[in-house]
Amino acid sequence: MRANRVAQSMALVMVACSAERGGVAGDGTGQAALEKVVASSFRARGQAGLDRLQQSEMQRICSREPTDQLPADLQQRLQREALQSVRFPEDGRWLGKWQQGEKIAQSGTGMQYSDAADAPRGGGCYGCHQLSGTEIAYGTIGPSLYRYLERKGAGSDAMQRAWTQIWNAHAYNACSVMPRFGDAGILTPEQIRDVMALLFDPQSPVNR
Amino acid sequence: MQTRPSSHALPRAWLRKAFAIAALACTEAIATDPLSEYRRMLADDNPAELAVARGEELWKMPRGPRNASLAGCDLGKGPGVLSGAYAALPRHFADTGSVMDLESRLVHCMVTIQGLARAEVTAAPFSERGAAQTDLEVLTAYVAAQSRGATIRVPQQAQDELDSYARGRDLFFRRAGPYDFSCASCHGADGQRIRLQELPNLTRTEGARSAFAHWPAYRVSHGAVRTMQWRLSDCVRQERLPELLFGSPASIDLTMYLGVLASGATMDAPSLRR
Numbered sequence: 001m002r003a004n005r006v007a008q009s010m011a012l013v014m015v016a017c018s019a020e021r022g023g024v025a026g027d028g029t030g031q032a033a034l035e036k037v038v039a040s041s042f043r044a045r046g047q048a049g050l051d052r053l054q055q056s057e058m059q060r061i062c063s064r065e066p067t068d069q070l071p072a073d074l075q076q077r078l079q080r081e082a083l084q085s086v087r088f089p090e091d092g093r094w095l096g097k098w099q100q101g102e103k104i105a106q107s108g109t110g111m112q113y114s115d116a117a118d119a120p121r122g123g124g125c126y127g128c129h130q131l132s133g134t135e136i137a138y139g140t141i142g143p144s145l146y147r148y149l150e151r152k153g154a155g156s157d158a159m160q161r162a163w164t165q166i167w168n169a170h171a172y173n174a175c176s177v178m179p180r181f182g183d184a185g186i187l188t189p190e191q192i193r194d195v196m197a198l199l200f201d202p203q204s205p206v207n208r
Numbered sequence: 209m210q211t212r213p214s215s216h217a218l219p220r221a222w223l224r225k226a227f228a229i230a231a232l233a234c235t236e237a238i239a240t241d242p243l244s245e246y247r248r249m250l251a252d253d254n255p256a257e258l259a260v261a262r263g264e265e266l267w268k269m270p271r272g273p274r275n276a277s278l279a280g281c282d283l284g285k286g287p288g289v290l291s292g293a294y295a296a297l298p299r300h301f302a303d304t305g306s307v308m309d310l311e312s313r314l315v316h317c318m319v320t321i322q323g324l325a326r327a328e329v330t331a332a333p334f335s336e337r338g339a340a341q342t343d344l345e346v347l348t349a350y351v352a353a354q355s356r357g358a359t360i361r362v363p364q365q366a367q368d369e370l371d372s373y374a375r376g377r378d379l380f381f382r383r384a385g386p387y388d389f390s391c392a393s394c395h396g397a398d399g400q401r402i403r404l405q406e407l408p409n410l411t412r413t414e415g416a417r418s419a420f421a422h423w424p425a426y427r428v429s430h431g432a433v434r435t436m437q438w439r440l441s442d443c444v445r446q447e448r449l450p451e452l453l454f455g456s457p458a459s460i461d462l463t464m465y466l467g468v469l470a471s472g473a474t475m476d477a478p479s480l481r482r
Contacts, residue, residue, distance in 0.1 A: 028371030034378050041458035045451040052385040052449055059383040065411065066396045111386050111448045127402045139402040141394070179387040186386060 046113035058082075062175035075174040082170035085183045086163070094159040094196050101198030102205065104191050105131055111186065123187055123195055128178070131198065132205035142178060148199040149207040162199055166192050256349055256426035256478035259341050259433040263350025266343055272322030281317035283310065283351065294355035295475045298464045300366035307372045309463045311437045312455035314347050333454045334438045341433055348435045349424050355475045360421060362467035369464070376465025379458055380411070389447040391462070405482075413469055420470035422479035429482055436463055 027033070044050050055063070058078055064070070070078075107122025109115050125131060128141035152158040164171050167182030181187045187195070198204050267278045283293035284301070298309040304316065311333070318324045333344045341349075363369055383390040394402060395410040408415035423436040440459050444452040452459055 028368060029374040029378070033371070034375055034382070037375055037379070037457040037461060038382070041453055041456035042450040043453055048385075048448065048450040050450055055382070055384050059388055062388070063378075063382045063390060065381060066392060112445050113451060114445060137403045139400070139405075141397075141400050141402065141407075177389075177393045179389075184386045184388070 047111065047115070047117040048113040058170065058175075064175070070174055078170055078174035079172065082168040082174070082180075082183070083164065085180075086167045086171065087182065087189070088160065088163060089189060089193065093193065094156075094163065095200055096190060096193030096197045098194070098197040098201040098204035098206075100191075100194035101196070102132065104187065104195055105198055106135075121186060121191075123181060123191070125195065133208070134205060145199060145206060147207060149202060149204075152200075154200055159196070159200065162196060163192065166195060254426055254478065254480050255431075256353075256424070256433050256480070259346045259349040259426075260353045260478065261350075262341065263346035263348070263353075266347055267350055272318065272324045274321065274323040276322050278314075278317055278321060278347070280321055281314070283313055290351055290354035292355050292358040294352045294477075295358035295360045296363060298369075298372065298460050298467060299363045300369050307366075307368050307460055307464065309436070309455070309460050310351055311344060311348055311435060312460060314344060314351070315455060318343075330454050334434070334441070335432055337430060337432075345424070345433050345435060349433045349478050352424050352475075352477045356477065358475045360417075360467065360471050360473050360475055362464065362471050364468060372461045372464040373468050375457075376461035376463070379462055380465055385448040387448045389449075391443065391447075393447075394443075410466060410469070413472075416466050416469035417473035420466045421473045421476050422481070424477055425479045425481040427481050433478055434481075 038053055042050060042053060058081070061070070061074060061078065104123045105125035107120075108124035108127055109119055110121030110124075125145075126135060126138045128139040130138040130140075130144035130146050133146055148162075152162070161172075163182075165178075166187075168180045169176035169178035170180065179186055182189070182192055198206055201207065270277050280287045282288075282301075282303075283290065284296055284299050285291075285293045294310055297313070298307050300307050301313070301316075308316065315326060315329050318329050319326045329344070333342060335341050335345060364373060380391045381396075383393070390396075392411060394400070394407050395415070398409045398412070398415075400407045400409075408419050410416050410419060419439075420436075423439055424433050426432070427434045437454055437459055440462055441452045441454070
C-alpha cells in the first residue's frame, strides 16, 4: 500500500522532470537516458556501493538548479516529511561535550570510499560554517554559527530547532544542501549531542 | 674565473622554485592574493612541462604489439593534428559513433593503432601519490599543451553532442548518496568556499571557464599532473558516491557540459593548481 503510493508519486515526479527538461536534445536525454548513463558509469568501491546511486524521492525532487523555485506544495510536503523524520533524544538530554563536538566539527572523515568503514565519522561542519572564533579555515556555504548561544538563547525551542536542523535540514528549508546528519545516519545521536554542546555550551569556543 | 656551466645554474634555480612550491603546498591557510601571486611567479616554471616533454616522447615512440606511434591518432582535427584539438573536445567521432573526451580518445588510439589492451591501458589511469606519472597522464598533458592559447570551442553540432550536453547538465544537478550531494551542492553558487578553498560556480560561464581552461594541471599538493578525468573522479569520491569509471559516459557528459559553458575562453593548460 505504502510502496504503491511511493511508486505513484515517483512516476509523477519523473513525468514532471522529463517535461521540464525538453529542449533541443533528442532521444539520448530525459530521465531514462540519464539513468542508463548513471548505471554504466560507476563501480562499487570500499564502503560506497552502487545502491548509493539510487535516488530517494526527495533527492529526485531536489535535483534542480538552485535558482529553480520549488513549487509551494512540494516544498511544504518535503518539509513536513523531514520534520516527521526527526527523532529527539529520549532522555531529554540535548547537550554532550563541546570538546568532542569540536573534534566532530573539524573532521570531514566518513563515508567516502577512501575512508575506512569503521573509522569514526566527522560532521565536517567547518567545511561550510564558521563556528569557533579562533578557527579561520571555515567555509561559507552555510551561515556563520559563531556566538550561537548569544543569538539563539538556551531555551528548549532553540535546542529543538538546532537538533532538527542537524538531524534533517529539509524540515526548515526543503532541498537544503546540508546533509541529513541524523536522518541519513551520518552521525550518531551521541555525536549530535556533542555538536549541540559546541553550539550551546557557554564554555564552547563558539561562544567565548 | 670560469663561468658556471648552465647545467648547474638550472637545477639551482629549480631548487629555489621547488622550495617556493613546497611552501605553497604546506600553506593550506593561504589567502587569495598570495595564491595568485605564487601562480604568477611560478607560471614560467610549471613542473607540468616535464610531463609534457615525457608525453611528447611517448606520442612519437613506436609502441605496443603493432610497434606504432600515435602520430596517426585523430583527435578530431585529422590524423596527427594536435594544434587546437584539445580546445574542441569532447566531440562526436564518426569512427566510433560516440562522443569522446581527450582521455577516452587517447585510449581508443592506443588500442586501435598500437594494439594495446584496453583493460591494461585503463587499469590505473591516475598515478598514485609519489609515483611516476602514468602514460595517459603525460600524453594528456602533451596534447593539452598543444592547445595553449586556442579558443575553447566545444562543438554542439551532432545530435549526440547536444544530447551529451543535456545529460551532463542534468547529471550536474543530480543529487544522490548518503550526503544528498550533486556537483551543484558545492559548485552551484557564486563566492562560496569549502574551508578556505574557493569553489567556482560551474553553472555559470565565468566559473566554467576558469575550471575548464586550466585542466590538466600540475597539482602542487600532489606533486603531479592531474587530468580532467581525475578532477571529476575525485569530486565524486567526496560526494560519497561510488567510483566514477575512467572514460565513463557520465564523465564525458559532465566534461561536455563544462566545455560548452566554457566555450569562448582561452585554453591555458596544463596550469598550476594548489
